Amino acid sequence: MIEQQKIIAPERVACEVCFKEIPLSEATSVKATDYIVYYCGLECYDQWKKQKDQKESPASADKD
Template identity: 55%
Template sequence: MDESKPAVACNVCLKEIPRSVAKSEEGSDRVYYFCGDTCYQEWLATPDVREVSLAVGGLPLEFEVGQELAKAAARSLDKEATLIAWYDRKQGKESPQRYECHENKPGWLAYAEGHGGNFKVDINQGEYIFVFVTQS
């Protein structure tokens, strides 16, 4: 990816794309990015997932630290929040490991949504993503 054109992650399929070509939507607290109209339309159709974005700078962020930050965010909403899926872009890892895509989404994300995942914590625009089930 060209360093002069900062990359962003599509909020639906997580594909990394240049910011200059991404479709975007201003939210109340952040800008959402999409690789194309298909992902944008899918995002519009799934309003039930609450999303929190965290930006961490000034120090290297390891997975374990990101996970603890995500848990703290989820548990501020629901003390019984349960982590059901995660994605680590730096390491190229995910859980659960579902290698097939479903309706233009990575398998781990489709799994989370299909199993009640309703609270997503996105750290550093897709560097780490954690999905929880909450009662709130």
């Protein structure tokens, strides 16, 4: 009798922007201040980066 190997599904994470679930091995990650965020691709990373920069811009303008 041939033993069947147990198929293990890859660990999945959700994209920070579109929430699409992707295998951890395929995800692009960026270390944030206290945690790691994952993206399904460069388009979502660029979108997240633009949103983050827009949120930080008004705060830095108030300090001047």
